[in-house]
Amino acid sequence: MKRNIIITGGAGFIGSHVVRLFVNKYPDYKIINLDKLTYAGNLANLKDIENKPNYKFVRMDICDFDGVYKLMQDEQIDGIIHLAAESHVDRSIKDPFTFAQTNVMGTLSLLQAAKLYWQSIDPDFCLPTSVFRFYHISTDEVYGALEMTHPEGIEPPFTTKASSGKHHLAYGEKFFTEDLKYQPHSPYSAAKASSDHFVRAFHDTYGLPTVVTNCSNNYGPYQFPEKLIPLFINNIRHRKPLPVYGKGENVRDWLYVEDHARAIDLIFHEGKIAETYNIGGFNEWKNIDIIKVVINTVDRLLGRPEGADLDLITYVTDRAGHDMRYAIDSSKLQRELGWEPSLQFEEGIERTVRWYLDNQEWMDNVTSGDYLKYYEDMYSHR
Numbered sequence: 001m002k003r004n005i006i007i008t009g010g011a012g013f014i015g016s017h018v019v020r021l022f023v024n025k026y027p028d029y030k031i032i033n034l035d036k037l038t039y040a041g042n043l044a045n046l047k048d049i050e051n052k053p054n055y056k057f058v059r060m061d062i063c064d065f066d067g068v069y070k071l072m073q074d075e076q077i078d079g080i081i082h083l084a085a086e087s088h089v090d091r092s093i094k095d096p097f098t099f100a101q102t103n104v105m106g107t108l109s110l111l112q113a114a115k116l117y118w119q120s121i122d123p124d125f126c127l128p129t130s131v132f133r134f135y136h137i138s139t140d141e142v143y144g145a146l147e148m149t150h151p152e153g154i155e156p157p158f159t160t161k162a163s164s165g166k167h168h169l170a171y172g173e174k175f176f177t178e179d180l181k182y183q184p185h186s187p188y189s190a191a192k193a194s195s196d197h198f199v200r201a202f203h204d205t206y207g208l209p210t211v212v213t214n215c216s217n218n219y220g221p222y223q224f225p226e227k228l229i230p231l232f233i234n235n236i237r238h239r240k241p242l243p244v245y246g247k248g249e250n251v252r253d254w255l256y257v258e259d260h261a262r263a264i265d266l267i268f269h270e271g272k273i274a275e276t277y278n279i280g281g282f283n284e285w286k287n288i289d290i291i292k293v294v295i296n297t298v299d300r301l302l303g304r305p306e307g308a309d310l311d312l313i314t315y316v317t318d319r320a321g322h323d324m325r326y327a328i329d330s331s332k333l334q335r336e337l338g339w340e341p342s343l344q345f346e347e348g349i350e351r352t353v354r355w356y357l358d359n360q361e362w363m364d365n366v367t368s369g370d371y372l373k374y375y376e377d378m379y380s381h382r
Ligand code: NAD
Pocket: 008, 009, 010, 011, 012, 013, 014, 015, 034, 035, 036, 037, 038, 039, 040, 041, 042, 060, 061, 062, 063, 082, 083, 084, 085, 086, 087, 088, 102, 106, 137, 138, 139, 140, 192, 214, 215, 216, 217, 218, 219, 224
């Protein structure tokens, strides 16, 4: 089957993995990567597929309503996978307006363009045979923070049984489920929460065929080194301090990025319209513990004595409004569509550290900002 799909934010971390998966897996699809190329967008993330015949890059802002609507018409699209966003919590604390502009207004603009375009190709509104989908990628941070509670007498982490039936380590008894009320705390998560509400409103009001997913922390290649794991790998390599916020006790649920991309593929094709699915790794870690794993892995791969760089750990002032614990219950996705993470964390982190150490040129370009100058030359005449 031929399909024409816009993927927004395809030059970013997760977006580039989704674009790569779709371009390689579906040669009959045309994949249009719509990205503004902010500081977080990097076309070097897609070097291996940039010349494939079923791939096209368009530099555009999701807030550009006319441009986006025309692109939908020109390309006769039948699906949108929306990842473009401002994604870093610390930046949102410094500059909340940009987050409202892109994540809220940008998503609304994209929804309105999609609705008008979809109504023009499907005047009967959502024919049962229609494959048209607006798939919005969101975050677990919209649910707020979970407590580090534990069963009587047992110190966390303790082993618990997920509703999927599998045992795993957890730092609390509660998990984020799809029916939980939204309680975002950071400007980033507030903006993402707002965009999720608009997506659902466009389904409920206009019948737009939408799907929303909320995922936990991703890690893997091509992540911008402002986020914990790539920042720390690079700092360890260069023996720079590792700024641990607060006591390093906050808990995150980590998922290898390619597993997220596989989930997105499955949900885009088989997810039920108007549904929400949580995506997570059942893989909770305290920051300080994950940092020690990263230090030991980098040291081992660089041939340094194990733990040689533990003294780089530097406790700094905590992030404002720092959410204590995130833990996703993704058993609905497992039950209904058969998805589960494919990679054990030990293997994922080894692969990730190896990738950053092997791709120092990518890291140097990103940290020096050279990749941005390249775009200015490339796109200054348009
Ligand atoms: P990222 O910051 O690495 O990439 C964002 C991409 O969006 C960049 O390529 C950027 O150029 C583009 N972009 C930003 N503003 C734009 C605009 N106005 N118009 C067009 N393009 C624009 O982000 P990421 O970590 O890959 O996250 C992608 C999506 O997944 C986001 O919506 C984020 O909220 C969500 N998410 C991320 C994680 C995670 O752990 N990284 C987890 C769950 C959900």
